[in-house]
Amino acid sequence: MAALSVAEPTKKSKNLNVVEEYEKTNPKKSASFVVIGHVDHGKSTLMGRLLFDLKVVDQRTLDKLRKEADAIGKSSFALAWVMDETKEERARGVTVDFATNYFETDATKFTILDAPGHRDFIPNMIAGASQADFAVLVIDSSTNSFESGLKGQTKEHALLVRSMGVQQLIIAINKMDLAEWAEDRFTEIQQQMSAFLVAAGFQAQNITFVPLAGLTGENVVNPVPKDKAAWYTGPTLVSALDGARATTRAMEKPLRLSINDIFRGGVINPLSISGRIDQGTLQAGDAIVAQPAGETASIKRIEVASQEVDWAVAGQIVILHLTDIDPIHLRHGDIVCHLSSPITTITEFNAKVLAFEHLLPGFVDVHRGPLHVSGKIKGLVATLDKSSGEIAKKKPRIVQPGQVARVSVEMEKGMSLEEGMRIVLRSEGRTIGAGLLE
């Protein structure tokens, strides 16, 4: 490790047993959720509202956004602009990349991942969802919007997060102001969605429906006034969020962190990365390697939710300030590991996938978290029985939507993947399948 002792003294690792530290400190529950759903159904506005009502965003900031939004004739997007910060997003009124933000309730520290709904940006949605413990699916309840969302990304997003491992869903039935808080409409959407979600493999007890209005704020943090919707006695969005179960964290496994962002963390931190620790733990001073390039670096400092910390564990989304590395060797989607247990890089694999659409041999983009690589389905190995996993038919000519199949995939260049990782297959802008690497 001679290469690591350069000019600036590398921070010494305290050699903590991070798992023990974690158990000792018994930290407050933390959870991250991805906000998904069809474009324009009000995801960003809802998150802006949530942060404003919880006073994470102050009145002055919102007033400023209101003024700027008014100025370009996009007044109704002021709350969404809390999340949609780029010029492009504001000019067009569409989220392009997922936005990360934080808030805390008495019980939980939350990380918001506000995903884009537009079909063109599903790769970014997948990147966001890969960092989440659970999901909030936003559905516009107004006339025809729910229906057109079903043909659009409402179902696709729900299926995607399910096949990426998300088990808990909060369904925010949004824009209830436009639906005049009609119980019928709420029930209609609830029934249709329940049927679909259960068929898609969600368990009914893991789905919570909340009627709300992000723009005006009813049932987000503050309950809807009784005179508007006496029929509703369930939780607000915030209490539904608090009710989400903590997910288990694979702390004992080797470190795996997918790099979502590479940036300049400031004058003293010329190179920083961020991403979620998928498994394992890390601490300041650790020597790491970014795969597939195999570049080593050392962790100078760690931030979690804008706070500096000494260590972090699986499930946390962290910023790592690095030293002893050249930025040109890092790429979005690389996997950070400890030197002792680097992940393998492969160019071919077999995967067991659920077909969203017809599967044929041919081009696919293979998505794993923030990374996507061009490749092709080389062969359809077999269709599998859904319940037993036994081979139903070898070498099918085509796999029908809804079937489970084993496919062999070859990629244009090496990708860091290992058994059990979740991948999504997309082609010509459509999700055609998702599943597990074998």
Add this chain to the structure above:
Amino acid sequence: MRLIRSAIDRRRGEGSCTLLPSEPEDMWHIYNLVRPGDNLRADTIRKVAKESNAGGETDAGSRKQIQRAHITLTITVKSTDFDPASSKLRVSGQCSVENEYVELGQHHTIELETEKQFTLEKVDGWDSIALDTIREACKPERSAELWAIVMQDGLANICVVTPYQTLVKQKVEVSIPKKRIGGVDQHEKALGKFHGVVLSTMLRHLDLTLTPPPPLLIASPGHYAQGFFKYMQETAKTTSNKPLIAFLPSVVVTHSSTGQVSALNTALNSPAMKNKLRDAKYATESKLMDDFQTGLRLDNGKAWYGPEEVTLAVEKGGVGRGGGVLMVSNSLFRSNDIEERRRWVALVDRVRDVEGGEVRILSSLHESGKRLEGLGGVGAILTFPMPGLDEEIEEAKVAAKVGTETGGEGEGDVGLIIN
């Protein structure tokens, strides 16, 4: 390409011809023509050793002087290596006609390129595919070109599309930091820099002064393409770049699903593009593949892919008059296995001449051809359904080798996929 001299006996397929390639596209045709076993005669350079006392580069320890001799050599082809980017074809083989410098059987590599004449003899005969290739390549008009940039955030592929090839001239990748709470400066700055890199790379690879200017397609998901085009327009004005300003009307901005080259397909078929194109060979080809894949999805027994299935379908008379279409990737005709090559030529001849069906040969350097290659290189649209074709083949196989492993390797937990 020009046919300088032809001595091919059309009936028996024997003989040789002399060709002069003139444009890069011709080299692709020649790559498809020259196969192992052929005799190739062309001018070439060979390092030869000569007894001499004069100075110059000397071979270690000997009195021999190494000279570069310009000679005309005939070789029997062993292998070929085509570089689409430089349009050069390297042909390796063994000297087959003795001469002053090279002994019979010695190895030599001839580099073929545009404006360099050569003679090709096919010992085992010229087949219909090879003859078609020459006819196609020797059409007088210059093949129409189209330029394309497919892009997304931080990725751009600068491509040249000709009737037979899609060449990625340069791939541009720039790491763009994401937006973070209260901070989009790094993101916006990197995006601006990305535009700059794409434009300067484009100007290096595309000659804007060609007349008439080829259309340039800029395609992306979202609005990256519009953003880049706007940058291009502004830069043209602020830098008073006359050729670029004059070129702007040739630009078409459209949508693509991703920034990968494989997304070019749908972008090329966009209505905006169709109006711009006279020769849209690749567009018809990719439309054909789209239709074919739609047919496969319908699963009505009228669309089949894979060598065995398609061969059987032809044998059973399913690919004939009244809508039968055979699609073959030209990579199959480049097989080094002569029997394999003959098999596909025979199938093509049969469909065209005996069955009366339509034959489409797709270039493996286009996305449509690559898609077909993914399906085993051949596909067919039948005139009537043959639903049990695959089972028939399986049964034949099982019958052929009884006792081979058939057991299932069924295991594992499908539930995991969605748990």
